[in-house]
Amino acid sequence: MAPATPKVVRWGLMATGDIARTFAKDLLIDPKSRGTEDIIHVVTGVASSSSAASAERFKEEIVQPRQPSEIACNTYGSYEELVQDPSIDLVYISSPHSHHYQNCMLALSNGKAVLCEKPVTVTSVQAHKLYEVAREKSLFFMEAVWTRFFPLSITIRQMIQDGVIGDLVRVYVNNSTGTDPEALDPSHRYLNKSLAGGALLDIGVYTLTWLFQTLYHTQNPETRRPPHSLSSLVEFHESSGTDQMTSLVMRFDMPSNSRLKTAHGIATTSMVLPDATADGGPTVHIYGLKGEIQVWGPAHRPQSIKVIPNMIGKEAFERKFDIPAGGHGMFWEADAAARCWIAEEVECRTIPWDESILVMETVDEIRRQANIVYPTEIETTDYPVKLDSRPK
């Protein structure tokens, strides 16, 4: 039952780029419009590493018009100042992924709980290290894999666990960005190796999220085993050398009472192809012995499902999942992070640390197979390391 008085959760925003704007707008939508009665989100701090003026602009354009005027929002021209602000409960980090490790360390070592954009780090070793620090300091820490918190994803995980499509056999996912790399400035984060650019870390991680949330997360945590036998192929963008297309197949062990003891996860990601199929067809297919669940819409921001039973005479059905109040869909992960923080939990069960690490280990292995190498300073676990890769 919802408490009589909602708890106010105070956010600090580290970075003022594109996704920070989208996240902040979602955060400040009335939570009641999505049935959230127990929390109110406010933004009490914004920091930009470019300038205090940029943080101030963000506050004026995005924050102030959307929250009560009596809530003070401090602005800073450095991330170091933000993490020392006592009026902040949770820090949302949305710098480029190359900077996540250093920025998360900064927040955690200053005693702040963290919600960090995907991918949590550049390497699995960095992710391990961050979770270790969060545990040592008893601080909440979560990778912001927003797709997992969509009611659509929750419904699918439940359907799998309820046996609606029977034992899992194969999951196929396609997620792409629909970008023409030739039309981008070469310093853009998609093409910039100093910013851990490339399709795999940017959007490929969503395809892995789908494989893990269906073929791994739905299994008994006591007995499930990490996937194995990964084969992948990577294609590169000529002038930047960043990865532009990855396809992979890997094997997931299934529970011992399944008819088939293993299932295949197949994922593909591309910079240039559209993020959803042009004819609006499915982007994710989850195949079980009794039927298939199709997911329609971009795999990172899915919109509807179709469930197709194998049995003749059993009707297929469709279900649309609208995102309420004109939101983008990022408020559900914010609600989940806030609830964990209020409950003094360090980890969110919907995206547990071990799964973020397994995704990063999978990325490591694909990178090893294709020899994708980033500059040492963004792969290191040393802290603090000064990173400066802004275009001159």
Ligand SMILES: NC(=O)C1=CN([C@@H]2O[C@H](COP(=O)(O)OP(=O)(O)OC[C@H]3O[C@@H](n4cnc5c(N)ncnc54)[C@H](OP(=O)(O)O)[C@@H]3O)[C@@H](O)[C@H]2O)C=CC1
């Ligand atoms: N969940 C989702 O749907 C999405 C997630 N993302 C993730 O969010 C992160 C940011 O993406 P996005 O907002 O699109 O990127 P942007 O380039 O638009 O913004 C990144 C921000 O990071 C800050 N920054 C700090 N250091 C640097 C640097 N050296 N070079 C450039 N920017 C720097 C800047 O803010 P400032 O100057 O204020 O410090 C910049 O505006 C990525 O990790 C990406 O994977 C991205 C898009 C969608």
Ligand SMILES: O=C1OC[C@@H](O)[C@H](O)[C@H]1O
């Ligand atoms: O997380 C993301 O989702 C949407 C994409 O367009 C973006 O590049 C990526 O970072």
